[in-house]
Amino acid sequence: MNNFELIAQGAEARVYKGIYLGKPTLIKERFEKKYRHADLDKRLTKDRIKAECRAIIRAKAAGIATPAIYLANLERRCIYMEYIEDAIILKEFIDKKVSKEINDDRLLNFIAQGLGTIIAKLHLKNIIHGDLTTSNVLLKNIDDDHIKKYENAANNFVIIDFGLARTESSVEDKAVDLYVLERSLLSAHSEIPRLFSKIFDTYQKHYANKNQCKEIVSKYKEVQLRGRKRLMIG
């Protein structure tokens, strides 16, 4: 990892940028979490690196933009992957743009179109991301022209951080995946409360398996109630 420079530290991993085999590369190192029991930490790290690689490869095969995997090293707890250039994190994009242009439907439609189609695609292939937040989505080559023509929005979106991903087909998992996204939008982007319902609409439109889509919607409502109506005793 010579010549690699630390660019970010998230909750679970350190991210380094550098050149590997002549390509701009990002190393995601799941460093040891000292608060966890060492055995538990090892088990989780190994499972998550494997799950992340597996999900990224599957997502790529499904035609979703994700960073390409170059190398995974379980011993050194890291994954080498493609560094996405000219990209901005969706959360920052929203914080910058949307808070100023809060009533601009085009922006909301653009984001909803992009995320809704991509999540539908992932779920159709039984890929559960597990941590859908606006911090885990990149926007590539973005300019105002793109935003106007939002039908193709999905082309600008890159999904990252599949660290909690699983490949499961249950309706429950898909519903919870959506619920996680809703909750993260509500807490991090409370200024645009309509965003989730727009994403969910697009998702339903693009979810090709209509019967299963219905099941997901009703399961989603059930999951939502589970959280909200759970007895909450001090």
Place this chain on the structure above:
Amino acid sequence: MTIAVGFEGSANKLGVGIIRDQDVLSNVRHTYITPPGEGFLPRETAQHHRECILNVLQKALDEAKIMLKDVDVICYTKGPGMGAPLTVTALVARTVAQIYNKPIVAVNHCIGHIEMGRLITRSVNPTVLYVSGGNTQVIAYSRQRYRIFGETIDIAVGNCLDRFARLLKLSNDPSPGYNIEQLAKKGIKLAPLPYVVKGMDVSFSGILSYIEEHLSGWLDSKEFTPEDLCFSLQETVFAMLIEITERAMAHAKSSEVLIVGGVGCNEKLQDMMKVMCKERNAVLYATDERFCIDNGVMIAVAGLLQYKTQGHTSWAETTCVQRYRTDDVHISWRE
């Protein structure tokens, strides 16, 4: 100077606390303790509160060296909690307010925990981990609300611990969680338990079913001792809690953590949180059992803040609700 008295009785703890502005004058609590293997039920808990509340109130007044006529505002828990115990506490608060003709303020229990935690620890804008028998939430403040970043999607962590203690028939005195914590200190072997984190949310019910399923086999074969299981359960559920707290901190770019709620006085949880905070140069704020566990002071603290910015609660609204989310409350006293 304003004197506020707070009545808390949303679960099995009955508390009355008195504060004068930011100073705690008294903090009296009486806990309804059930036999090993049993949880507390609404009816019996309400009965306990009915029998004890006047004594607890008198003791709080004596310790604070004041009389009810000196009090400026009466605060009580509106919810969330168990219906029957909530009503008993609210009834007494309303009666006292009527007899002495004092303004009354209805308080959200969760907000009580947060505001008291902030007051006692002097933390400014922390990411809050609220962990108790009925709640498991990661909370951060933004735009006049305490927003829930992550929470349990089924049972609360304290509920998981309590029910595990019942499986092992551990004593409920002083609390099941305390006894698990003590036994865990003697545990050595880590049992492989499910570890369920979904984004910033967690789930505990599967861990409990998994233990229920394997418990007798583990104990009979001596593969794990009860101490090992206490140890393993704590290691697993606390790691999950710290992981989501850290994720919320990274997301919200926060460098302060405050732990509140009954499970928050668990020293193992605090130690693990300290390690995480050290790694990311953050500061941990925690309190001990006097303030972590449900009490009257927290209701007085939040009630007084609310009273100073919004005035009292109108008589018709001095009701109770079993379900009352943290993010339902408009936080008028913060920027």
